[in-house]
Amino acid sequence: MFRFEIKKVFSRTGSRIALGMLVLILAVICWFAADVSYVNEKGDTEQGLSAVRSLREAQKEWAGVVDEEKVRQVIRENTRIRNSPEYRSEDVRQQEIAYSWGQGIMDLRRLLNCFYEENFRSYDYYLADGLSEEDAPEFYGNRVRLLREWLSGEAKDQFSDAEKEYLIREYEELKTPFYYDYMKGWEQLLEYSPTVIMITVLILGYLVAGIFSGEYQLKADAVFFSSLYGRNRATAAKVQAGFAIVTGIYWVQIALYTAFVLLYLGADGANCPVQITLWGWKCFYNISLWQAYGLAVLGGYLGCLFLTFAAMLTAAKSRSAVLAVIVPFAAIFLPSFLSDIPWQNLGKVLALLPDRLLQVFNALPLFELYNFGGRVAGAIPILFVVYVVLTALLPRVIYEVYRRTK
Amino acid sequence: MELRLSEVTKNYEKVTAVDGISCTLTRGVYGLLGVNGAGKTTLMRMLCTLQKPSSGKITWEGQDIFEMGGAYRKLLGYLPQEFGFYPEFTVYDYLLYIGSIKGLRPAAARQRAQTLMKQVGLFQERNKKMRKLSGGMKRRAGIAQALLNDPAVLILDEPTAGLDPNERIRFRNLISELSEKRIVLLSTHIVSDVEYIAGRIFLMKGGRIVLSGTAEELTDCMAGKVWDCLVPGEKTGMYLKKYKVSNVKSVHGGSQLRILSEEPPAAGAVPEKPSLEDVFLYYFGEKAGDEDVPV
Numbered sequence: 239m240f241r242f243e244i245k246k247v248f249s250r251t252g253s254r255i256a257l258g259m260l261v262l263i264l265a266v267i268c269w270f271a272a273d274v275s276y277v278n279e280k281g282d283t284e285q286g287l288s289a290v291r292s293l294r295e296a297q298k299e300w301a302g303v304v305d306e307e308k309v310r311q312v313i314r315e316n317t318r319i320r321n322s323p324e325y326r327s328e329d330v331r332q333q334e335i336a337y338s339w340g341q342g343i344m345d346l347r348r349l350l351n352c353f354y355e356e357n358f359r360s361y362d363y364y365l366a367d368g369l370s371e372e373d374a375p376e377f378y379g380n381r382v383r384l385l386r387e388w389l390s391g392e393a394k395d396q397f398s399d400a401e402k403e404y405l406i407r408e409y410e411e412l413k414t415p416f417y418y419d420y421m422k423g424w425e426q427l428l429e430y431s432p433t434v435i436m437i438t439v440l441i442l443g444y445l446v447a448g449i450f451s452g453e454y455q456l457k458a459d460a461v462f463f464s465s466l467y468g469r470n471r472a473t474a475a476k477v478q479a480g481f482a483i484v485t486g487i488y489w490v491q492i493a494l495y496t497a498f499v500l501l502y503l504g505a506d507g508a509n510c511p512v513q514i515t516l517w518g519w520k521c522f523y524n525i526s527l528w529q530a531y532g533l534a535v536l537g538g539y540l541g542c543l544f545l546t547f548a549a550m551l552t553a554a555k556s557r558s559a560v561l562a563v564i565v566p567f568a569a570i571f572l573p574s575f576l577s578d579i580p581w582q583n584l585g586k587v588l589a590l591l592p593d594r595l596l597q598v599f600n601a602l603p604l605f606e607l608y609n610f611g612g613r614v615a616g617a618i619p620i621l622f623v624v625y626v627v628l629t630a631l632l633p634r635v636i637y638e639v640y641r642r643t644k
Numbered sequence: 645m646e647l648r649l650s651e652v653t654k655n656y657e658k659v660t661a662v663d664g665i666s667c668t669l670t671r672g673v674y675g676l677l678g679v680n681g682a683g684k685t686t687l688m689r690m691l692c693t694l695q696k697p698s699s700g701k702i703t704w705e706g707q708d709i710f711e712m713g714g715a716y717r718k719l720l721g722y723l724p725q726e727f728g729f730y731p732e733f734t735v736y737d738y739l740l741y742i743g744s745i746k747g748l749r750p751a752a753a754r755q756r757a758q759t760l761m762k763q764v765g766l767f768q769e770r771n772k773k774m775r776k777l778s779g780g781m782k783r784r785a786g787i788a789q790a791l792l793n794d795p796a797v798l799i800l801d802e803p804t805a806g807l808d809p810n811e812r813i814r815f816r817n818l819i820s821e822l823s824e825k826r827i828v829l830l831s832t833h834i835v836s837d838v839e840y841i842a843g844r845i846f847l848m849k850g851g852r853i854v855l856s857g858t859a860e861e862l863t864d865c866m867a868g869k870v871w872d873c874l875v876p877g878e879k880t881g882m883y884l885k886k887y888k889v890s891n892v893k894s895v896h897g898g899s900q901l902r903i904l905s906e907e908p909p910a911a912g913a914v915p916e917k918p919s920l921e922d923v924f925l926y927y928f929g930e931k932a933g934d935e936d937v938p939v
Binding site: 239242245246249250251452453456457458459460461462463464465466467468469470471472644 | 733790
């Protein structure tokens with residue numbers, strides 16, 4: 239039964255086209271993710287694998303513990319480049335040559351821009367140029383100071399005292415000094431992960447939508463439900479087939495994406511903290527890049543399972559594949575429309591919608607907190623707990639709804 | 645082997661589709677005759693546990709079929725009026741799939757599917773996709789799927805719809821062969837489908853069984869009510885309005901009519917031996933057998 243359910247899905251021309259599209263879109267995303275450029279010492283821009291190698295080599299020179307001395311070195315090197323005749327030249331090529339020298343410290347220079355900002359929410363690309371080596375000791379302390387100032391000023395009404403304490407505690411507990419390494423592979427992998435996951439969910443929603451509506455559309459329901467196993471094992475086989483298709487395709491997709499990006503760009507820097515990146519420096523989840531990616535793909539899988547099960551439930555209830563296909567679309571795109579509604583608690587609601595599971599990368603740096611009787615937790619662990627429970631319940635609900643069909 | 649219906653009724657909001665039907669079916673072929681909307685399909689769907697009666701009871705060997713659940717469905721073969729299939733499956737795969745949901749083990753399903761494909765004349769087409777089959781072939785595949793589990797109760801709803809005369813004859817013969825060890829309930833609005841093979845025929849109208857019996861018993865009810873007469877051409881219209889006419893044949897000097905009437909409709913009218921079509925026309929009036937009543 240299970241085998242035939244799978245066969246039903248993939249024998250449809252539409253399903254094959256959808257799978258083809260999935261492969262094609264993945265290839266396009268991989269192409270974007272692998273798009274790395276490097277300016278060599280002559281000021282020429284390199285692309286492709288040679289650019290990756292050169293960038294890796296340049297940044298590897300700065301790999302190591304980011305202690306006070308390392309911060310001094312970065313400031314010193316940045317000052318040296320800034321004061322060079324090439325940097326000050328009006329000639330574009332000379333400027334490119336100066337730029338080429340700074341690619342090794344590019345990540346750390348960005349971090350200086352973040353940590354030495356005057357305001358928690360601002361970013362000045364040239365801020366690092368104004369730093370001196372004497373500023374180095376304040377490097378890690380600045381991050382906590384900026385948070386404290388923001389919480390007591392601009393954001394004083396946004397969080398409860400317990401939430402403020404929680405954030406400061408998490409910031410203070412971050413293990414310092416950071417370890418820095420070339421990490422382009424993980425950065426790109428994380429950045430494009432929401433796109434890969436969301437596209438996969440939409441295609442999977444289409445694939446599984448027909449599992450529970452197919453019999454009605456084809457008018458094969460009478461034979462199905464009048465058979466011995468129609469209202470039990472055959473229905474269970476449908477649920478199992480949906481689970482297997484979603485699980486199989488999702489993980490193959492993720493495996494292909496991960497393997498390509500990490501093989502092409504390199505897997506170095508897996509243990510670097512997310513706070514060493516431009517997107518994640520404010521993040522209060524003290525995790526490494528590989529852990530962040532693990533959360534992103536596990537969250538994606540959970541969200542994917544939940545939404546595709548929801549699509550299957552819709553199909554079982556409504557007997558319509560069209561309505562079922564709409565479910566993942568609505569779950570992904572509706573929250574962006576809802577965000578305009580002027581309601582104080584909207585943010586807390588939106589942060590727990592299933593689309594967040596598909597974009598853990600985007601959710602990680604957000605300050606979305608929940609207070610349960612004095613215990614504060616971030617949205618991401620709550621999302622995991624809530625949706626593990628809901629996702630575990632859904633197959634049973636689908637089974638009961640479908641088997642009781644009249 | 646006994647399938648019993650006791651005061652079975654099915655209501656849909658304001659409509660009563662099946663109205664207090666009681667009957668007992670044992671081994672053999674039963675024909676369910678009625679015009680479209682008579683309640684045949686609703687009755688059959690209830691017999692297949694697809695719909696529950698609003699009141700009344702259906703029992704198999706004394707047990708309620710809805711309480712029996714899988715134990716009853718194991719005995720059941722059903723060919724619905726609107727027979728759906730999986731268009732991208734081959735005939736063989738389709739039968740194997742239906743075999744699996746009917747609880748057949750894979751090896752048994754393979755063997756049974758091959759036997760049935762030969763029996764219904766689809767063996768040569770076994771690797772053809774279902775969507776590529778002709779209407780008649782699809783119907784034959786439908787019959788094969790209904791027989792996969794060698795059912796004790798075989799329910800066929802309008803099984804000959806869309807079949808050409810040859811295929812209908814072939815189908816009737818197949819049903820006759822199958823009826824030896826099972827209950828076959830055959831619903832149709834085509835009189836000739838049941839005339840030759842059904843041991844007992846139920847005439848259904850407005851959700852009720854208005855008449856039942858063997859073909860002979862039903863036609864005997866019409867004895868003395870079927871007349872053959874020759875009328876002038878210009879009066880044909882008047883006779884068609886006044887009587888139920890089961891046949892009109894233009895002949896030299898007028899029209900030869902087959903009229904259903906308690907009294908002789910015209911001077912010189914000759915009594916005729918009633919046929920099942922006459923019975924059908926008598927009970928179902930002008931709606932009678934669109935396809936089979938000869939004109």
